[in-house]
Amino acid sequence: MKKILLLIPLFLFLSLALFCYLSLKAPSSDTTKKIFVINQGEGLLTIASRLEKFHFINNRYVFVIYSRVFGLSQKIQAGTFYLTSSETLPNLIQKLIKGGSTDYWFKIIPGTRIEQFSPDDDFTLVSKGLEGQLFPDSYLIPQNYSHSQILALIENNFREKLAEASIGFTTKLTPTQTLILASILEREAKTLSDKKIIAGILMNRLGVGMPLQIDATVQYAKDSLTHPAKYWQPISKSDLSIVSPYNTYKNRGLPPSPICNPGFDSLYAAYHPTDSEYVYYLNDSSGQIHYAKNLTEHNANVAKYLR
Known part of the structure; x- marks a missing residue:
């Protein structure tokens, strides 16, 4: 009986160690990069929950505990990240600490005219004559994109949606x-x-x-x-x-x-x-x-x- 009692702590320790190992390891071998956005002021548990939902981590609570134990929770940056499910938890957190890309979101609301969402006069000038063809959506724009490149991205989306909407017209x-x-x-x-x-x-x-x-x-x-x-x-x-x-x-x-x-x-x-x-x-x-x-x-x- 004493031997069994002595084995219980060892069993619990090994179980905890196995749980931590499985939680820290990569969720899968999938190396496909996916976009993950951390919003300004977003809480640690909220971030962890979304990371778990999209299979970037195995367990939200291990993410929170690990971040806090090692003093990393306050270092995680807001921004846009390109993540894969093939990264270990420590590596993933390091990416979140280094900061996201300089890409930004550009949103067009249905029913607006170009002047309402245009970031500047140059964009309004370049997009002249395209009213109706700038499909309302949220676009992730690389920081170095020119106005013409942004418009090409939006117009391409418009053509795809138009082709779908006009089927069987x-x-x-x-x-x-x-x-x-x-x-x-x-x-x-x-x-x-x-x-x-x-x-x-x-x-x-x-x-x-x-x-x-x-x-x-x-x-x-x-x-x-x-x-x-x-x-x-x-x-x-x-x-x-x-x-x-x-x-x-x-x-x-x-x-x-x-x-x-x-x-x-x-x-x-x-x-x-x-x-x-x-x-x-x-x-x-x-x-x-x-x-x-x-x-x-x-x-x-x-x-x-x-x-």
Whole structure:
């Protein structure tokens, strides 16, 4: 019995040693480099949990204990890292201490125009004429990339998304017209279903020569004439008289170019409009959209939801 009792501490020690060894060793032999971002002010356990989730380490708690025991927890840097699952825990921590790459994230939000996310005037100048083709996404940009290289990266992503969104298309518009329509849909609706219905409505209006009467196009026209602009502010009745080819209250047909950079759902909806008899729609105070087949129904919706 005494021998067994003496063996218990040894067994526990060996078990702990084995656990630590397995936790410190590389999770796998996979040498594929993957991006891992540590945000400024992110806690040690949060970092460890994400490292474990993406299989860069075997155990989050061993990572935390090891970092604190050896006084490394305060030395871990924020930044972008290229990590593999084939690194031991000590080696991985050393990488996190040395600091990440100088790459940075560049984000384009759906429904914004180039001036809203452009880092400087030079970028705005280089990207002139590309409104609608800068696909909304988060891009990891190497520090030494020129504006032209950044645009090439973004445009390549746009072409891939456009090819996917246009599969089995039913629209009768040209690709350029479809992109313009998609930019309008991005500003007019939130859900894919509503975007498809509104795409069909605007096609109906175009088909009978009816003005599109889109507030977002007037906002675009107003913002283009105002410096500095406060983008996408509510318009007034007097704004409807703005002289601009983008004012779809005064001009029939689509505006001459996209009014913003649309996301995937808007692209898809523009290529796959829902066929319906609706010609009118409005947004109530909660953002819900109500549709009408004729002016009488539309006026009833106005009286019910907007007054």
